[in-house]
Amino acid sequence: MIKIAVDLKGADRPQTELVSGALAAVRETDDLFVYLCGDKSALEPYIEGTERIELIDAPEVITNNEDPAEAFKNKKNSSLVRGMELCKNDPDVGALVSCGATGAIFVSAMMMLGRIGRISPMLLVELRHADGSPLCIVDCGANVDCRPEKLVDFARMGIAYMKAVGVAEPKVGLLSNGAEDKKGNAVVKAANELLRAEISAFVGNIEGTSVLTGNADIIVCDGFSGNILLKTVEGSAKAVLSQLRAMPGVESAVGDRINELYTLYDFNSQGGAVLLGTRLPVIKGHGAANAETVRNIVLSAYRLAKNGLNAKIEDEFAAKV
Amino acid sequence: MIKIAVDLKGADRPQTELVSGALAAVRETDDLFVYLCGDKSALEPYIEGTERIELIDAPEVITNNEDPAEAFKNKKNSSLVRGMELCKNDPDVGALVSCGATGAIFVSAMMMLGRIGRISPMLLVELRHADGSPLCIVDCGANVDCRPEKLVDFARMGIAYMKAVGVAEPKVGLLSNGAEDKKGNAVVKAANELLRAEISAFVGNIEGTSVLTGNADIIVCDGFSGNILLKTVEGSAKAVLSQLRAMPGVESAVGDRINELYTLYDFNSQGGAVLLGTRLPVIKGHGAANAETVRNIVLSAYRLAKNGLNAKIEDEFAAKV
Numbered sequence: 001m002i003k004i005a006v007d008l009k010g011a012d013r014p015q016t017e018l019v020s021g022a023l024a025a026v027r028e029t030d031d032l033f034v035y036l037c038g039d040k041s042a043l044e045p046y047i048e049g050t051e052r053i054e055l056i057d058a059p060e061v062i063t064n065n066e067d068p069a070e071a072f073k074n075k076k077n078s079s080l081v082r083g084m085e086l087c088k089n090d091p092d093v094g095a096l097v098s099c100g101a102t103g104a105i106f107v108s109a110m111m112m113l114g115r116i117g118r119i120s121p122m123l124l125v126e127l128r129h130a131d132g133s134p135l136c137i138v139d140c141g142a143n144v145d146c147r148p149e150k151l152v153d154f155a156r157m158g159i160a161y162m163k164a165v166g167v168a169e170p171k172v173g174l175l176s177n178g179a180e181d182k183k184g185n186a187v188v189k190a191a192n193e194l195l196r197a198e199i200s201a202f203v204g205n206i207e208g209t210s211v212l213t214g215n216a217d218i219i220v221c222d223g224f225s226g227n228i229l230l231k232t233v234e235g236s237a238k239a240v241l242s243q244l245r246a247m248p249g250v251e252s253a254v255g256d257r258i259n260e261l262y263t264l265y266d267f268n269s270q271g272g273a274v275l276l277g278t279r280l281p282v283i284k285g286h287g288a289a290n291a292e293t294v295r296n297i298v299l300s301a302y303r304l305a306k307n308g309l310n311a312k313i314e315d316e317f318a319a320k321v
Numbered sequence: 322m323i324k325i326a327v328d329l330k331g332a333d334r335p336q337t338e339l340v341s342g343a344l345a346a347v348r349e350t351d352d353l354f355v356y357l358c359g360d361k362s363a364l365e366p367y368i369e370g371t372e373r374i375e376l377i378d379a380p381e382v383i384t385n386n387e388d389p390a391e392a393f394k395n396k397k398n399s400s401l402v403r404g405m406e407l408c409k410n411d412p413d414v415g416a417l418v419s420c421g422a423t424g425a426i427f428v429s430a431m432m433m434l435g436r437i438g439r440i441s442p443m444l445l446v447e448l449r450h451a452d453g454s455p456l457c458i459v460d461c462g463a464n465v466d467c468r469p470e471k472l473v474d475f476a477r478m479g480i481a482y483m484k485a486v487g488v489a490e491p492k493v494g495l496l497s498n499g500a501e502d503k504k505g506n507a508v509v510k511a512a513n514e515l516l517r518a519e520i521s522a523f524v525g526n527i528e529g530t531s532v533l534t535g536n537a538d539i540i541v542c543d544g545f546s547g548n549i550l551l552k553t554v555e556g557s558a559k560a561v562l563s564q565l566r567a568m569p570g571v572e573s574a575v576g577d578r579i580n581e582l583y584t585l586y587d588f589n590s591q592g593g594a595v596l597l598g599t600r601l602p603v604i605k606g607h608g609a610a611n612a613e614t615v616r617n618i619v620l621s622a623y624r625l626a627k628n629g630l631n632a633k634i635e636d637e638f639a640a641k642v
Binding site (some may be wrong): 074130141144145172175176178184185186189207208209210211212213223224225227228229230231232233234235236237238239240241242243245247250253254257258260261263265 | 414416437451462465466484495497498499505506507510528529530531532533534543546548549550551552553554555557558559560561562563564565570571575578579581582586623
């Protein structure tokens with residue numbers, strides 16, 4: 001049985017919406033068990049008669065408007081902290097899902113789960129190449145200032161993640177301002193040398209033009225550049241689709257196709273960012289996640305846990321010379 | 322009379338192609354004079370009978386495959402160095418246009434034109450917001466590692482440029498991983514404070530999602546981030562348009578519209594990157610520029626010179642407290 005803990009609070013939508021997403025995920029599998037952390041008595045009627053679900057009472061909520069460290073310290077009965085406790089105490093729990101405050105997720109994961117070795121935890125976002133194959137960006141925002149060594153750690157975590165989602169031999173690219181090895185700022189140039197020496201799957205620098213169409217499955221960068229990359233892909237795709245839609249005759253002819261692509265590039269609605277490097281992965285969904293998104297995120301957490309993501313991360317670091 | 326020097330060599334296309342682009346620009350104006358630096362005797366038949374054109378003989382060429390500093394030192398008869406000499410010696414020359422090697426352009430501009438004050442020269446690329454209004458990115462690649470003060474200089478040059486292309490009150494945004502002032506890496510956080518203190522047109526941080534649709538006309542960033550931003554906008558727009566085109570029924574219905582947008586986001590074919598901060602601006606066109614592109618770049622150099630771009634830059638820095 002794979003167990004996933006779900007934090008039901010701190011999101012924009014009511015807890016019942018998140019519950020229904022989690023229930024959908026449970027129904028689609030036969031070995032997924034979900035802990036739901038929220039207002040137990042109010043939610044009991046919604047899970048009645050359902051197997052492989054357990055409600056954990058958590059009367060408090062941590063919001064985006066409070067200091068993450070303070071909130072973590074003072075709100076031990078919050079849905080987030082209760083979820084982290086399950087991750088820590090039940091060895092069958094493989095991941096936590098939350099659509100709550102990012103800062104508090106980060107702080108509580110660091111404090112309660114701890115890091116794998118000396119790795120700096122980071123955020124991975126999975127998107128798609130233009131040909132539909134999976135692609136991930138590491139880091140998408142957790143570490144805005146990085147030493148070059150950190151980028152090598154991000155590469156290792158990216159490799160483990162891609163293997164866990166079924167890419168047998170993922171290729172690693174380094175985001176830079178030119179394809180040649182000597183291109184980059186000081187950190188990127190040093191990271192290029194380290195990646196050449198330490199990561200056999202490294203295929204070299206990747207420019208912004210080649211992220212969606214190039215041969216790298218993992219784009220390595222610091223959290224500042226990665227955040228800009230991710231948001232620029234989304235913003236540009238949406239802008240050009242809107243421009244096209246506004247041209248005469250386009251909406252009636254291909255409006256549905258445009259909608260399809262618009263949704264594909266709406267990363268918030270697609271899935272979650274994955275916090276890796278802590279002892280268990282945490283999947284952070286968007287605050288506005290609806291039942292469908294929660295279902296996707298819970299299933300993706302289930303698959304990552306089932307495929308041994310964290311063991312794979314440890315393998316990648318153990319292979320380190 | 323506005324004079325523009327054009328380097329005809331070092332590009333992918335034959336000199337005659339660049340000549341015909343320059344001629345087209347001259348014909349569209351009544352006060353533009355163009356110096357063409359290339360193989361004088363071979364090109365004479367192509368400009369016969371044309372006014373406001375002068376050929377300057379330059380038998381040598383600097384290519385992308387040589388060391389920029391070495392090439393500059395050893396090739397005084399190159400089209401690039403001859404063009405720089407005109408910029409230096411003829412006070413009526415307002416800008417240089419080149420589709421040659423970027424490194425050599427940078428080195429020769431620094432050595433022969435010199436900097437305005439203590440400004441670090443940088444590359445500006447103009448693109449369009451989704452609503453069609455102009456937008457520029459500063460820096461797009463010249464300074465990959467920056468102190469925060471440099472970003473303020475880039476903002477000033479961006480303001481001068483936007484005023485020169487007719488935007489009366491351009492707004493300045495700082496590229497960051499979040500809209501709040503406290504978001505950013507160490508350099509960006511410090512730059513935010515400086516911009517708040519020194520630039521009245523500063524509107525705050527801009528995320529990747531808001532570059533094409535937000536309220537900033539000038540996106541300030543270091544050359545590393547700017548290069549990634551620019552290339553990611555281009556790569557994402559092209560990728561999503563290609564994906565749409567591949568969907569059943571789309572090509573026949575709206576193929577022409579897609580082509581239109583594809584060209585708009587093909588920044589290489591659109592115009593040039595502008596080197597600012599040297600005593601005269603240098604417009605760098607893509608190596609593969611055709612006659613039409615060269616015409617556009619020469620006209621844009623002409624308009625920038627006519628609108629007193631460099632005087633505007635000096636004004637922006639003079640206003641500095």
